[in-house]
Amino acid sequence: MDIYLVGGSVRDELLGQDNVDRDWVVVGATADEMLQQGYQPVGKDFPVFLHPESKEEYALARTERKTGKGYYGFICNAESSVTLEEDLMRRDLTINAMAKTADGVIIDPYGGQRDLKAKILRHVSPAFAEDPVRILRLARFAARYPDFSVAPETMALMHSMVSAGEVDNLVPERVWQETERALAEHNPQQFFIILRESGALEKIFPALNRLWGVPQKIEYHPEVDTGVHTMMALQQAVVYGATTDVRFATLCHDLGKGLTPEQNLPSHKGHEERGVKPIQEWCKQYRVPNHYRDLAVKVARWHLHAHRAAELRPDTILKLFKGLDAFRNPAVLEKYLLACKADATGRLGLNDKPYPQVAILRKAFLAADNVSTQELQAEGLQGAEFGAAIDNLRVAAIKIALQR
Numbered sequence: 001m002d003i004y005l006v007g008g009s010v011r012d013e014l015l016g017q018d019n020v021d022r023d024w025v026v027v028g029a030t031a032d033e034m035l036q037q038g039y040q041p042v043g044k045d046f047p048v049f050l051h052p053e054s055k056e057e058y059a060l061a062r063t064e065r066k067t068g069k070g071y072y073g074f075i076c077n078a079e080s081s082v083t084l085e086e087d088l089m090r091r092d093l094t095i096n097a098m099a100k101t102a103d104g105v106i107i108d109p110y111g112g113q114r115d116l117k118a119k120i121l122r123h124v125s126p127a128f129a130e131d132p133v134r135i136l137r138l139a140r141f142a143a144r145y146p147d148f149s150v151a152p153e154t155m156a157l158m159h160s161m162v163s164a165g166e167v168d169n170l171v172p173e174r175v176w177q178e179t180e181r182a183l184a185e186h187n188p189q190q191f192f193i194i195l196r197e198s199g200a201l202e203k204i205f206p207a208l209n210r211l212w213g214v215p216q217k218i219e220y221h222p223e224v225d226t227g228v229h230t231m232m233a234l235q236q237a238v239v240y241g242a243t244t245d246v247r248f249a250t251l252c253h254d255l256g257k258g259l260t261p262e263q264n265l266p267s268h269k270g271h272e273e274r275g276v277k278p279i280q281e282w283c284k285q286y287r288v289p290n291h292y293r294d295l296a297v298k299v300a301r302w303h304l305h306a307h308r309a310a311e312l313r314p315d316t317i318l319k320l321f322k323g324l325d326a327f328r329n330p331a332v333l334e335k336y337l338l339a340c341k342a343d344a345t346g347r348l349g350l351n352d353k354p355y356p357q358v359a360i361l362r363k364a365f366l367a368a369d370n371v372s373t374q375e376l377q378a379e380g381l382q383g384a385e386f387g388a389a390i391d392n393l394r395v396a397a398i399k400i401a402l403q404r
């Protein structure tokens with residue numbers, strides 16, 4: 001048997017980047033031979049094994065033929081006669097379809113090195129179309145390697161996959177998994193931009209796709225287009241080092257603008273509350289973890305309050321903190337503020353604009369959170385009465401802190 005390093009680790013090594021996740025392909029062996037050598041079988045669909053010591057993945061070289069829609073219905077041939085070239089041919093992108101021998105020779109039958117140099121994401125063969133997850137993967141690679149472009153023939157193929165209804169059958173968990181991974185990349189906006197270009201965004205995330213072409217008031221949004229603004233805001237969230245939950249909340253903060261009645265444009269009064277339902281629906285559809293959904297809903301609902309922090313009445317500021325549930329979970333305030341700052345500066349020409357609202361709201365929160373409840377407890381107040389009394393103390397503390 002011959003063993004080769006394959007896939008992402010070969011690609012990343014050529015790019016001079018680390019990839020701890022090494023995959024191996026085994027040519028000229030049967031499953032029985034692998035078991036005899038102590039490899040442990042994993043996965044029920046494909047002949048993949050774990051190395052007895054390193055626990056890295058070793059897959060028998062295989063070809064695949066698709067028989068069903070979406071992620072289902074593959075017929076796999078992993079006989080020992082399958083060649084390395086055949087195995088590489090069923091892979092998604094040329095840059096992912098290279099192998100390396102034990103003595104360091106790169107085997108590259110489909111131009112992976114050429115495309116790495118030219119910075120092109122190109123499918124290896126028509127087999128790309130057999131797995132719609134590859135559209136998401138490609139978009140994620142675009143988010144990771146932002147100066148790469150998509151080969152026109154690959155973009156055309158993705159279009160035809162979308163038209164054929166392939167993305168309608170994606171497994172929801174895979175969509176979220178790829179989205180979450182893309183959000184963690186340096187340029188997550190590229191993920192959504194490429195999905196949009198391919199037509200897949202309209203199917204997968206119509207509430208987001210709808211934002212392109214929706215105008216906003218030029219005095220607040222020099223970039224005008226809501227989709228463009230959303231991508232700029234997401235990029236700002238990355239610049240601020242935001243975690244993926246904050247990036248997701250930033251992505252979703254203006255979904256309500258896609259539902260503004262035509263006659264109201266370019267004003268978007270009420271878009272905060274209108275944006276809540278599309279977030280809840282998308283998160284339900286794709287089984288997005290609750291903590292992502294809850295933060296995104298809070299940011300959508302309350303982001304204008306942060307922008308207006310300098311004018312808000314103390315009791316309105318308290319309402320905001322309660323709406324965020326910040327007294328029970330103070331960390332949410334910082335996440336919220338970061339998303340709001342990304343929104344405020346993710347606008348054409350305003351990237352470096354100061355956002356003093358963060359300091360104002362932090363100060364107000366510190367004061368409100370420091371209010372002592374001891375006296376109220378000593379007075380024997382309970383339930384709603386206790387709640388109202390503490391609210392009064394907090395409003396008073398905010399008033400003093402902000403001198404309003």
Ligand code: CTP
Binds near residue numbers: 021090096
């Ligand atoms: N692969 C594929 N189609 C898929 C998934 C994987 O062709 N839908 C192939 C590619 O050759 C890929 C390899 O399997 O390089 C390993 O896949 P995986 O480990 O999931 O991805 P990587 O390319 O290693 O990317 P990452 O660095 O994001 O893990």
